[in-house]
Amino acid sequence: MPWLLPRRVNPGAERELERFLGELAERLADPATDRRLLVREILAQVMHGTGFEELAERAPLAALALDPANVTFEAEYYAATDQEKFQRVKPLLWMWKALDQTPLGQSVHAGVKIRATLAPFIFKRVGKNPKFFQNVEFSVGYNLELGDDVVVHRHVLLDDIGGITLMDRVSIADYANVYSHTHDVREQADVTLKHTVLGTGVRITYHATVLAGVRVGDDAMVATMAVVTRDVPPHAIVMGVPARVKRIKERPDCPYCNRGEPHPAERVERLPDRKGNPDFPVLRPPGFGVRLP
Numbered sequence: 001m002p003w004l005l006p007r008r009v010n011p012g013a014e015r016e017l018e019r020f021l022g023e024l025a026e027r028l029a030d031p032a033t034d035r036r037l038l039v040r041e042i043l044a045q046v047m048h049g050t051g052f053e054e055l056a057e058r059a060p061l062a063a064l065a066l067d068p069a070n071v072t073f074e075a076e077y078y079a080a081t082d083q084e085k086f087q088r089v090k091p092l093l094w095m096w097k098a099l100d101q102t103p104l105g106q107s108v109h110a111g112v113k114i115r116a117t118l119a120p121f122i123f124k125r126v127g128k129n130p131k132f133f134q135n136v137e138f139s140v141g142y143n144l145e146l147g148d149d150v151v152v153h154r155h156v157l158l159d160d161i162g163g164i165t166l167m168d169r170v171s172i173a174d175y176a177n178v179y180s181h182t183h184d185v186r187e188q189a190d191v192t193l194k195h196t197v198l199g200t201g202v203r204i205t206y207h208a209t210v211l212a213g214v215r216v217g218d219d220a221m222v223a224t225m226a227v228v229t230r231d232v233p234p235h236a237i238v239m240g241v242p243a244r245v246k247r248i249k250e251r252p253d254c255p256y257c258n259r260g261e262p263h264p265a266e267r268v269e270r271l272p273d274r275k276g277n278p279d280f281p282v283l284r285p286p287g288f289g290v291r292l293p
Ligand SMILES: CC(C)(COP(=O)(O)OP(=O)(O)OC[C@H]1O[C@@H](n2cnc3c(N)ncnc32)[C@H](O)[C@@H]1OP(=O)(O)O)[C@@H](O)C(=O)NCCC(=O)NCCS
Pocket: 171, 172, 173, 204, 205, 206, 222, 223, 224, 225, 226, 237, 239, 240, 246
């Protein structure tokens, strides 16, 4: 018996959802579409059952925040953000977040399909069958790369400002955090962007945190509540704060191990660390303070 069961909703509701998603994909694929206008119209319809213009006349405050031009994201305040790339994806990130606040977005059936439709127009690369549950947070969206069959559960934070690569079949459980930026200990404004890579089949379990610039090897597992500060070898199970390798999964059929070859994640080119703030052009020496005896 499979561990995930198929679920259906009423055929009428399914047809309406498919019609909406088909139109949405078509509009987003059209370079002439004004994403801001499209998003505020959809949000007015879903959240208030009316067109945006009519809502703006009747209830201006309700309309105000549905328009992506009237809201800001935290990423917009950072010098490290590529403002041009961000403005392009911003309306769709706003739609993603806003729909999470609605019954449509809270329904797993509808929500997963809507996010899968938006994903290719937001992220840097998207493989087949992306599955995002409710209340996932991103920093900029445009720096996230997804392989095939990636699953991201509720309340996960993907801080992709420095670049995050999630390879095929990565699974990230509820309330986990994956970072790609860090601050100098002495100069908080000295931000470094670091590319973070989670290899094929990696499982980040509930409430775990992966710090910026880490590469988690293929088939590795990060135990619940762990804080990963260094690279993790393939097939390892890491636990604790800071996370340490406590077990290695037995994989007698692993072709890379048998041939003594690097695993797929080890072959991913990691982007060099970059300064997120031009006021601090020189990389400071690593380390943070004097260790007490
Ligand atoms: C890694 C994990 C699977 C280990 O579970 P387990 O095999 O049942 O492990 P046990 O409870 O037998 O513990 C084995 C050892 O690891 C330690 N340990 C287990 N989980 C730990 C954790 N999260 N952090 C630190 N140590 C942990 C135990 O204290 C024990 O140590 P000991 O041998 O010194 O006594 C589990 O901790 C975990 O993280 N599960 C996440 C669940 C999950 O799959 N979530 C994803 C849903 S999509």
